[in-house]
Structure formats: structure tokens, C-alpha cells
Amino acid sequence: MRRTLEFLARGISSLVWTLPVPIVLCSIVVAGASAWLAATRLRVINDTDAIIRPDSPIHRNYLQYKNEFQAEGDYVVVVRSNDPEKNREVAQKIGEALKQMSPPLRRVLYRLDFSRLEDRFLLFLDTDDLRQIEKDLQGYLKALRQPKVRLNVHSMLDQANARFSEAYLRKAENWKEFKPFIDQFIAMLNRLADTVEGRVTVRTPVASPAESKASKVAQAKLEDFQRLKTENEFISFDQGRIILVLASPPIGAQATDENQRIVHRLRQVLATIQTQNPQVHIGLTGEPVLAADELETSSQDTIRATGIAFALVALLYVVAYGELWRPLVAIVVLVLALCGSLGFATLAIGHLNLISEAFVAMVVGLGIDFGIQIMSRYEEELALGRSLRDALDNTLRHTGVAILTGGATTAVAFFSMCFNDFIGLAEFGAVAGAGVLFCLVGNLIVLPAAYILRDRGREPHKLQTEASRSHWAAGPFVHRILFSFPWGVLAAAAVASWLAWQYAQKVTFDYNLLHLQNPKLESVQEELSLLQSPANSVVVAVSVANDLEEAKKRVEQFKKLPTVRDLHSLTEFFPEKISEKQALIRRIVQRLKGARIQTDVRSQINVARVRRDLASLLEKSREGYREAKKYTAFAQQARDAVEVFSKLIPPLERALAAMEQTSQEELGRRLNRYQIExxxxxxxxxxxxxxxKVDRPIGLEDLPVELLERYRSPSGRILIEISPKESPWDHQSLARFVKDLRTIDPNVTGTPVENYEYIELLRKAYLDAARWALIVVAILVAIHFLHPGYILLTLLPLGLGSLWALGIVGLAQIPFNPANIITLPLVLGIGVAYGIYAVDRYQEEGRMNLFSTSTGKAILLSAVTALIGFGSLLVSTHRGLYSIGLLMLVGIGSCLVTSLWVLPQILCLLDRWRLLRKQPTSLASDADANQARPAAVESTLDSPRGSPCTPLETGQAAVPSDPGPNHLGGYRETQKDPAAPQEKKTSEPPAS
Incomplete structure (x- = not known):
């Protein structure tokens, strides 16, 4: 395999040497075409439907529900203040403004028209409430049949005074009628006192958009039904302090740029209304708004992170190499590779999602890695005095083969994400893996071609001098500091690994998707605010019934579940026990026939008469209290009288005291308002x-059109919305909620169910990707080295680095989440590359000479650029991207330390062990010692030829091994002038 890869490297070298101009021109053309494609056709989406496989059973139910009910996530406008009447006024303005908005919204729900149900409202009351109304009605009708009784203030006070006569109260049978009358009379007096004092009585509205609005009417009995109907027409919560306005986007708009335009326009409209009504808080949230804000935030963060990564990498190049030209060429090649990657994404997929759009910043840090390795080795070869062709050949034969394996492991780590049911992750794996391959090809072919174009024809002496200035390696003191105590370092590494294992077991996973977003966003704050309010969340699960009867049965079953808070469906508008209720209502209507019902009560009130009547009642109450107090020990009737009068006296005193402090004219207005109300x-x-009316039951045609559009599909199926009792963003409560719902309806769907399945699928997909990445990485490393010792040495720093990273994550209490779990396969693919480069150079040199060559520097700079690429994500306000950058810093940093510090300690010990194994038992002289140490020794690993970490015995001479003019190994105390002429020597490394 090694020979095959070297043969391939020689072929690339010949191609680059022969055709540098066509290679560079072709790469520019391809990059230009790719950039044009990406600019004109590539888009970024944030649509859950597009990142989960449509044939997934769970997602199939959700898509079917959306298609059948034309359901899209609602834009939710939150109107909040302590004034319910003002809230309704503002909600009305918002609803009318949204209906006129451009681009148009598909549906706006802010007020429900119950006019078609007004003459059938009593059917929504319980039979007990209807019986109570019938009973209360008897008292009203009895009073109205008396000639002088009217429903006004004067008649009320006259009746009260009549009942306070001594003859009336002395009869025990009258108290059965008197006590209920007094309770009602006290309530009316308290309201009268409130009105005279100028207080506004707050009425209790009813919550929930689809809940039966009339079901609460029984509590009010014969109060103002018209007022209750008006209040309940709005989607109100917390006694009207919170009102919601719901608007639906056009079909399919949520997955396009149109969603962001609509959200932007919504905020403009709401800002105008907010300015006109500063006393009312107006907020905007909902699933489409959260999606739009997340997309905008992540896109801005990605662009900013990419710019920072490019700038820092360029600066690092210039500082590290002391020149501008070669680093600039490497950056240009990186840009060409990124353009090719975007062109591939455009042609292969057509869009980026919230996950895959982050690949640009990642590839900036990873792709430049290959350029660093190629450039560093190329300069090292030129600094050693190699010819241009030999420098190219050696660079590609050795370092080129290493980065081919390292790049393949990184690309495979990405491509391993393609083999799962989560389309979003597969798309990310495809575009990121292709991006790594584009960078690999660019740095193996285009970058050397660009260097050859510039350097061909230049004098060798100038090339060597220029390369010597930018090529640097560590001096002997670095090796003495880093590798003098290998056993101590390895012992410390073992302790660190044990501690990491302990803390790694404390790593947690945060399932809450809201924690990924910027908490300062208005949409996130409004959603969190709703979670803490009686409105709870606007995120609901849905169940679809075939007909109304099936829906009724399911609603009753769902109501019994402990995790369910509210249910919204058309079933609430089809009451039970219709026949029994119709009979009661007929009797109520029949009793009212012929009753004298006054239609106008706006007659002028006699203020003096009201004062006189109230004063008379107060005097009678005090007198009755004093007299009854005398007989409480002897008669129950006396005790009842004391109780009644003690409750009656305070509101009478309040009302009279308020009248004394109010002008006659104003008092007349207030009393008249009270009478009207x-x-x-x-x-x-x-x-x-x-x-x-009771001529027929309630039918679908009687319901508000807005509810029918929302809860009934064109095929006649009925929708049931189910609100969770606990937060739908908390994983444990969400799991209980979904589990309970599935006991009733296995096909239940909706955003909570989708989120639950989505996160579980995502977590499983990443874990599977990490397993596949580890397997394939191990296979590629084995193919590259074909030696158990080298394979283990290469994988050891990856294993230790991954363990340390998990330990740091557990110690710092940084949870994994649906975004940063992507780091698991990435760290495996990226972290193993450093071990490959280090062990490959050890195999080539036959000794641990890492920091005396360009490889140590290149690995260090490669890791720093990767840290820059991922670290740039730390500027993100999107918590998901931020956490990706943070975990990648921890993972790559840990693998860097284990690759450049722990692994070399083991290589040093191997050098010492192999050297000591070949030493003579006694050293008579320096000459004997030099004769005893061969230049190359065959062993299970390549023999060390004067490793800088190999200690020398006293009096032992060093044997240099082709140190070269710039070699700063531990055996040489002097150094040749880099500009001096060099002897031509063969630079073939020992055979592996």
C-alpha cells in the first residue's frame, strides 16, 4: 500500500512538473463556475421537514397532517397588559392590520364570530346549571309580576326596605327566601359602592381558542351573556391579561426566504401599533419566527466566523513563515477549494441547512492543514539544498502520502454521517467531506503547481536562502525541556487519563432546543415568557380522528392523562344530553313568555332618594343587629340575623361614605352607569x-368559520390539539407526554412529537457516525502503516485525546446538545491526522526527530489553524454554533497535546530501548563506542539514528545521520551556513 501511494505521489509530481499552467488555469475556471452556481442557486434553509426522511413513520404522520389540514406553524403575536379591555382593543387592531399585510398571510385568527351560536348558548351549560337558572328565574318572574317592581336601582332598594319590616322578619318561613335575597343584594351593594367610589370592576374572561366559550357561562348564571360572549371571542388567558393573535404563513413559505421577509414585515407592523399603544406589551414568537431568527442568527454567525478564521489564518501564516507570497498562495488555493465545495453542494443538494452551513468555517481551519504540511516540507527540502524537482518529489512522496491518509480519515469522518436516516446530518457529511477532498486535491496538485510556476527558473541559491529564512525547527533546548523525563510525563498522562475517565462519566445531554438559540432574541424571550404564564406554550401535539364521534371518544381519553393540560377541538361545541337540556330550555323559554321585560333602563336616577333609601337600610340593619344580638343565646333565628346584618352593614357604610365625597352631578352619572350595567x-x-331555540341540535354550520378552517379538513377529518401540562422543551416531561399520548393514539404527531423523535434520531445518528468514523479511521491507518506497532502508536494519541476531552467536558459541566454532538465523529477524523503525521515522519527518519524537522512545526500550525477555524465559532450568538466551537477546541487541543507531547515520549523511550539493546556490555573508548553503534539497525521498528531524545553515556561520541545544513538535532553542536554550497547526496530514507 505504501508503494502504491508513493507511486501515485510520483505520478502527481510528474503531472504537476509537466503541466503547472493548465492545472492552475483549470482550477480557477472550475472555482469561478462553482462560485457563480453557489451565488445564483445555493440557498440556506431551516426546515425540519427537509432534514428528516419523509418515509420515516413518525415524520410521515406529520407530513400527512400538514398536507391534509394545510397546517403551518403559526406566527404568534402576544398582547399583554393588566387592562383586558385595552388588550382586546389592541388585538383587534393587530388582527385587522395583519389581514391587510403584504405579502399576504394565509389565515389570521384573532376573533371568533359566535353570532350563529348566540340563540343556542344554553345547550353548552350543564343540566344542573340549567335547573339553577330555572329556579332563579322563578324569583325574577315573581318580582316582575308585581305592579310596582322594575329592574332598576329604586325598585331594588324598595324591595330591600320592604323585607326589612319587623313583620316580615319575625316569620321564620320568610328567612328561607330572605337569606338568598340578602346574599345577592350584598353583591349588588358592593358593586354599587365600587361604582360610586370610581373603581373599575374587572370581569373574568375565559381562556383558550378552541375551548367551549359558553362552558363557563354557568358560573355567571344570569349575568351579562353578551359581555361574556364578547370577551370569549378573543384567544385570552390569565383573565384577559394575555391575548394571542395567530397568523398562518402561505403554504411552504416557512422553508423559504419568504418566511424571513414575512417576519421582518410583521415586526414593522407591530412596531407601529406598539408606538401607538405604549401601555400594552406586544411581542412576536411562534415556530416560523423561531426558525427565521435561528436561520438569520446562524447565517450571520457563520459569515462572521468565516471572516475571522480567514483573517487569523492569514496572519498566522505570515508570522510563522516570515513571508507573504507562499502563505498567500496557500490561502488562495483554499479559497478555490471552498468555491468548488460550494459548487458541489449546489449541484448535489441545492441547499445548505443549519447544520451544513457551518462547514465553511470548519473547512477553512481543516483545509489549510494540508497546505501547511505541503508548504513546510517543500521549504524544508529546498533549505536542505535539494533541487526544485527533488523537493517536489520528496514532498509529495513523503508528506503528500501522509496528508493523503490524514485527509482521507477526516473526509471519512464526515462521510460516515451520510449513512443514517437523518437527512440534515447526511447533507452535512456530504458537503463537508467533499470540502475536505477538494482541499486535499487542491493542496496536492494546485498548490505545488503554483509553487513550481513561481520557482521554476529561479536560481537554486536564492531558493535555498529564501526557504532557510522561513523554515524553522526547534533547537536542542526544546527537546531537553520536552523529552528529558518521558516516564514522568507518561505517569502524569496516566493520572490525567484516570481523572478524565472519572469526569467523563458525568457528561450529560441537553435536549432543550431553545437552549441552542440566542436567549436575547425576542421570539425566544416571548416563548419562555409564555411557558411561565397560564398560556403555557403555543407548541401542541395533534391527533387526527376520522369523524366527530371518534374525536369525542379520544378527547375524553386524552383528558384523563396526567400529562395533558388543555384540549382544543370542535368536539367542545357539541354538548351531551341534548334531549334533557332541550326540555329544560323549553320550560325556561315558556316561563318567560308574557313577562314584562323592560328594554331601556336609562331613566334618570333620583340621587336624593337613593341616599335616603340607603340611609334607611343602614339604620334598620344596625338596629336589627343590636336587637338580634340580645337573643343569640336563645334563638337560631337571632344568630342568623346577626350574621346577615354583620355582612350587610359594611357595604352600606361604604356606599354612603363614597356618596358624601362625590358631587351631586357626578354621583348621578355614576349611579346611572351602575343601573345600566x-x-x-x-x-x-x-x-x-x-x-x-331548541328546534334542532347544534351543527357544524353553526360554528365560527375560523374554527372550521383550523379543526376540520376538506375530507371531514377532525383535528385535536393537545397542550402538555409541563414544558414541551424539557426532554423528560416531553417523553412522558409523548408516551402517554401514544397509549391513546399511536399515530399522534405535532411539533412536540417531532422534536422528541428528531432529537433521539439525531443523537443516535451522531453516535453511529462516530462508531463508523472510528472503524474506518482505524482501517485507513492500518492500510497506511501495515504494522501493528505503528498502528497502535498512531491511534494512541487519538484515544487519549478523546478521553481527555470528555473528561474536560464533564469537569466543566458542558453538556452535549443536538448541535455540538456533531463533534464526536469530527474529533476522531481530525485528531488522528496529527498522530499520522508524527508517526509517518518517525517511520521515515527512523528516529524521534519530530521537532527538528518541518513536520513538528507543520503539525503545530495545522492544529492552530484548526483551532482558529472552530474557535471562530465562539463569536456566535447562536448557542448551538458556540458550543460546537467550544467542544472542538477542547477535542482538537487534547489530541494536539497527546500527539506532540505524549506520543513523542513513547517514541523517545523506544529509541533509548533499541539503542541500549544494541550497546556493548562495556565501553572501553570513544572509538569502540562509535564502532559498536551501527548506522542502521533492523528491528521491529526502524532503527534510531542518533535521536535527539536518546541520552549519551559519558565519553560517548555522537554519530550524525545526514543532519543536513539546517538540522538542529541533539548530536550536532555546530551548524553549517545555509548559503554554503552543499555536496550532492542521496536523500533516500531507510526502508520501512
Missing amino acids: VFGAMQRNLAWLASQ
């Missing part, structure tokens, strides 16, 4: 009760 509502309620 209270008794006008009573009159309207009685008229409304008389208008109720």
Missing part, C-alpha cells in the same frame, strides 16, 4: 333567555 344586563339576559 347591572339592571340593563339583567333585562338583556332575560330577553336573551327568551330568544333561545
Whole structure:
């Protein structure tokens, strides 16, 4: 295999030497065409539907539901303040503005029209409530039949005064009627006192968009049904303090750039209304908004990270090599390779997703790795005095073969992601793996061709001098510092590995998708705010029933589940026990026939009369309290009287005290308003009760059109929306919720179910990709070296580095999440390359001479560029991209330390062991020692030829091994002038 790869490298070398101009021109043309394709046709999407296989059983249910009900995630406008009436006013304005918005929205739901149900509202009440209404109605009708009784303030006070007569109260049978009357009278007095004091009585609205709005009416009995209907027409929560306006995007818009345009326009419209209503908070969230914000944030972060990576890599090149031209060529080749990668992505896939768009910043750090290796070895060969052709041949035969294997392992790590059911991950693996291959080809063919074009025809002496300036290697002191105590370093590494293993077991996984987004985004803050409110979340699961009867059965079953909070469906509008309710309603309507129902209560109130009547009631109450107090020990009736009067006196005192502090004119206005609100509502309620119909049951044609569009498909199937009791973003509660729902409907779907399956699928896909990457990496390393010792030496730093990285992650309590779990296969593919380069150079040299050659420098710079590429993601406000950069820094940094510090310690010990094994038992003289050490010794590994980490015994002479003019190994104390003429020598390395 080694000979095959070297033969391939010689062929590439001959091609580059022969056709440098066509190679460079062809690469420019291909890159230009690719860039044009990407600029005109490549798009970035954030659509879950496009990154999960459509034939997946779970996703198939979701797609079927979306297609059948034309369902898209809703834009959710949140209107919030402590003034319910103002909230309704603002929600009305927002709804009307959204209906007129351009580009147009498909559907806007902000107010439900219940007019077609108004004459059948009583059917929504329980039979007990209807019986109570019938019973209460008897009292009203009895009073209305009396000639002087009217439903107004004066009549109310007259009736109260009449009941406070001594003759009435002394009869025990009257107390059965008196006590309920007093309870109602006290409530009316408290409201009267509130009105006189100028207070606004807050009414309790009903929540939920699809919940039966009339089901709460029973609590109010004969209160203002019209008011309740008006309040319940809005999607309100927390007693009207929160109102939602829902808008649906056009079909398919969420997966396109149109979604971002719509969100931008929505924010403009809402900002205008917010300016006009500063006392009300207006926010925007919902699935399409979260998706648009995430896409915009990640795209901006990726562009910024790519720019930073390019700038830092270019700066590093210039500083490290002390010149501009060769690093600049390497960067240009990297740009050409990236253009080719984008062209491939355009032709092969047609788009990037939130995962795959990050490949650009990654490939910047990884692709330049190959250029560093090629350029460093090329300059080293020129600095050693090789001819241009020999420098090219040696670079590609040795370093070229190493980066071919290293690049293949990195590409395979990416391509291993293609073999799973998660399309988003497969797309990322394809474009990133292709990007690595483009970079590999560019640096093996285009970069050498560019160097040959420039350097051909230049004087060898100038080439050598220029290369000597930029080529550097570590001095002896570096080796003494790093490799003097190998056993101590390995012992420390063993301790670090044990600690890492302990902390690696504490690594956790964060399933919460909201934690990936920038928490400062308005859409994220609004979603979190809803989670802490009675509205909970707008994220619901859905179940689809074939007909209304099946939907009713499922609703009853879902209601019994402990993880379910609310259910929204058309079934709430089809009450049970219709026949029994119709009979009760007929009796109610029949009783109201012929009743004297006044239609206008706006008659002027006599303020003086009201004062006089209230004062009389207060005096009678105090007197009655004093008299009853005397007999509490003897009579139950006296105790009842004390209780009644003690409750009645405070509101009477409040009302009279407020009247004393209010002008006559203002008091008249307030009392008249009270009369209209209270008794006008009573009159309207009685008229409304008389208008109720029971000629037929409620039908679909009676329901609001907005609800029918949302909850009934064209084929007649019925949708059930199910809200979780706990947060749908918490994995454990989400798992319980989905598990419970599936006991009722195995095909239940919706965003919570999709998220649950999506994350599990994603996690499994990455773990599988990591396993496949490890297997293929091991196979490629085995094919490259074909020797158990070298294979183990190459994989050891990868294993240790991965373990250390997991330990650091556990120690720092950095959780894996659906975004950064991508680092598992990446670290394997990238981290093994450093071990390949180090062991390959050891095999070539036959000794541990890593930092005295260009390879140590190249590995270091390669790792730094990779750290820059991934570290640039740390500027991201998108938490997912940030966590990817953080974990890759930890992983690559750990593999770098194990490859450049721990692995060389083992290689040093091997050098010493093999040298000592070949030493004579006694050293008589320096000459004997020199004769005893052969220049090359065959062993299981290549023999060390004067390794800088091999200690010399006292009096032992060093035997140089082709140190070359710039060789800074530990055996040479002097160094030749790099510019001096060199003897021509054969540079063939020892056979592997």
C-alpha cells in the first residue's frame, strides 16, 4: 500500500512538473463556475421537514397532517397588559392590520364570530346549571309580576326596605327566601359602592381558542351573556391579561426566504401599533419566527466566523513563515477549494441547512492543514539544498502520502454521517467531506503547481536562502525541556487519563432546543415568557380522528392523562344530553313568555332618594343587629340575623361614605352607569333567555368559520390539539407526554412529537457516525502503516485525546446538545491526522526527530489553524454554533497535546530501548563506542539514528545521520551556513 501511494505521489509530481499552467488555469475556471452556481442557486434553509426522511413513520404522520389540514406553524403575536379591555382593543387592531399585510398571510385568527351560536348558548351549560337558572328565574318572574317592581336601582332598594319590616322578619318561613335575597343584594351593594367610589370592576374572561366559550357561562348564571360572549371571542388567558393573535404563513413559505421577509414585515407592523399603544406589551414568537431568527442568527454567525478564521489564518501564516507570497498562495488555493465545495453542494443538494452551513468555517481551519504540511516540507527540502524537482518529489512522496491518509480519515469522518436516516446530518457529511477532498486535491496538485510556476527558473541559491529564512525547527533546548523525563510525563498522562475517565462519566445531554438559540432574541424571550404564564406554550401535539364521534371518544381519553393540560377541538361545541337540556330550555323559554321585560333602563336616577333609601337600610340593619344580638343565646333565628346584618352593614357604610365625597352631578352619572350595567344586563339576559331555540341540535354550520378552517379538513377529518401540562422543551416531561399520548393514539404527531423523535434520531445518528468514523479511521491507518506497532502508536494519541476531552467536558459541566454532538465523529477524523503525521515522519527518519524537522512545526500550525477555524465559532450568538466551537477546541487541543507531547515520549523511550539493546556490555573508548553503534539497525521498528531524545553515556561520541545544513538535532553542536554550497547526496530514507 505504501508503494502504491508513493507511486501515485510520483505520478502527481510528474503531472504537476509537466503541466503547472493548465492545472492552475483549470482550477480557477472550475472555482469561478462553482462560485457563480453557489451565488445564483445555493440557498440556506431551516426546515425540519427537509432534514428528516419523509418515509420515516413518525415524520410521515406529520407530513400527512400538514398536507391534509394545510397546517403551518403559526406566527404568534402576544398582547399583554393588566387592562383586558385595552388588550382586546389592541388585538383587534393587530388582527385587522395583519389581514391587510403584504405579502399576504394565509389565515389570521384573532376573533371568533359566535353570532350563529348566540340563540343556542344554553345547550353548552350543564343540566344542573340549567335547573339553577330555572329556579332563579322563578324569583325574577315573581318580582316582575308585581305592579310596582322594575329592574332598576329604586325598585331594588324598595324591595330591600320592604323585607326589612319587623313583620316580615319575625316569620321564620320568610328567612328561607330572605337569606338568598340578602346574599345577592350584598353583591349588588358592593358593586354599587365600587361604582360610586370610581373603581373599575374587572370581569373574568375565559381562556383558550378552541375551548367551549359558553362552558363557563354557568358560573355567571344570569349575568351579562353578551359581555361574556364578547370577551370569549378573543384567544385570552390569565383573565384577559394575555391575548394571542395567530397568523398562518402561505403554504411552504416557512422553508423559504419568504418566511424571513414575512417576519421582518410583521415586526414593522407591530412596531407601529406598539408606538401607538405604549401601555400594552406586544411581542412576536411562534415556530416560523423561531426558525427565521435561528436561520438569520446562524447565517450571520457563520459569515462572521468565516471572516475571522480567514483573517487569523492569514496572519498566522505570515508570522510563522516570515513571508507573504507562499502563505498567500496557500490561502488562495483554499479559497478555490471552498468555491468548488460550494459548487458541489449546489449541484448535489441545492441547499445548505443549519447544520451544513457551518462547514465553511470548519473547512477553512481543516483545509489549510494540508497546505501547511505541503508548504513546510517543500521549504524544508529546498533549505536542505535539494533541487526544485527533488523537493517536489520528496514532498509529495513523503508528506503528500501522509496528508493523503490524514485527509482521507477526516473526509471519512464526515462521510460516515451520510449513512443514517437523518437527512440534515447526511447533507452535512456530504458537503463537508467533499470540502475536505477538494482541499486535499487542491493542496496536492494546485498548490505545488503554483509553487513550481513561481520557482521554476529561479536560481537554486536564492531558493535555498529564501526557504532557510522561513523554515524553522526547534533547537536542542526544546527537546531537553520536552523529552528529558518521558516516564514522568507518561505517569502524569496516566493520572490525567484516570481523572478524565472519572469526569467523563458525568457528561450529560441537553435536549432543550431553545437552549441552542440566542436567549436575547425576542421570539425566544416571548416563548419562555409564555411557558411561565397560564398560556403555557403555543407548541401542541395533534391527533387526527376520522369523524366527530371518534374525536369525542379520544378527547375524553386524552383528558384523563396526567400529562395533558388543555384540549382544543370542535368536539367542545357539541354538548351531551341534548334531549334533557332541550326540555329544560323549553320550560325556561315558556316561563318567560308574557313577562314584562323592560328594554331601556336609562331613566334618570333620583340621587336624593337613593341616599335616603340607603340611609334607611343602614339604620334598620344596625338596629336589627343590636336587637338580634340580645337573643343569640336563645334563638337560631337571632344568630342568623346577626350574621346577615354583620355582612350587610359594611357595604352600606361604604356606599354612603363614597356618596358624601362625590358631587351631586357626578354621583348621578355614576349611579346611572351602575343601573345600566347591572339592571340593563339583567333585562338583556332575560330577553336573551327568551330568544333561545331548541328546534334542532347544534351543527357544524353553526360554528365560527375560523374554527372550521383550523379543526376540520376538506375530507371531514377532525383535528385535536393537545397542550402538555409541563414544558414541551424539557426532554423528560416531553417523553412522558409523548408516551402517554401514544397509549391513546399511536399515530399522534405535532411539533412536540417531532422534536422528541428528531432529537433521539439525531443523537443516535451522531453516535453511529462516530462508531463508523472510528472503524474506518482505524482501517485507513492500518492500510497506511501495515504494522501493528505503528498502528497502535498512531491511534494512541487519538484515544487519549478523546478521553481527555470528555473528561474536560464533564469537569466543566458542558453538556452535549443536538448541535455540538456533531463533534464526536469530527474529533476522531481530525485528531488522528496529527498522530499520522508524527508517526509517518518517525517511520521515515527512523528516529524521534519530530521537532527538528518541518513536520513538528507543520503539525503545530495545522492544529492552530484548526483551532482558529472552530474557535471562530465562539463569536456566535447562536448557542448551538458556540458550543460546537467550544467542544472542538477542547477535542482538537487534547489530541494536539497527546500527539506532540505524549506520543513523542513513547517514541523517545523506544529509541533509548533499541539503542541500549544494541550497546556493548562495556565501553572501553570513544572509538569502540562509535564502532559498536551501527548506522542502521533492523528491528521491529526502524532503527534510531542518533535521536535527539536518546541520552549519551559519558565519553560517548555522537554519530550524525545526514543532519543536513539546517538540522538542529541533539548530536550536532555546530551548524553549517545555509548559503554554503552543499555536496550532492542521496536523500533516500531507510526502508520501512
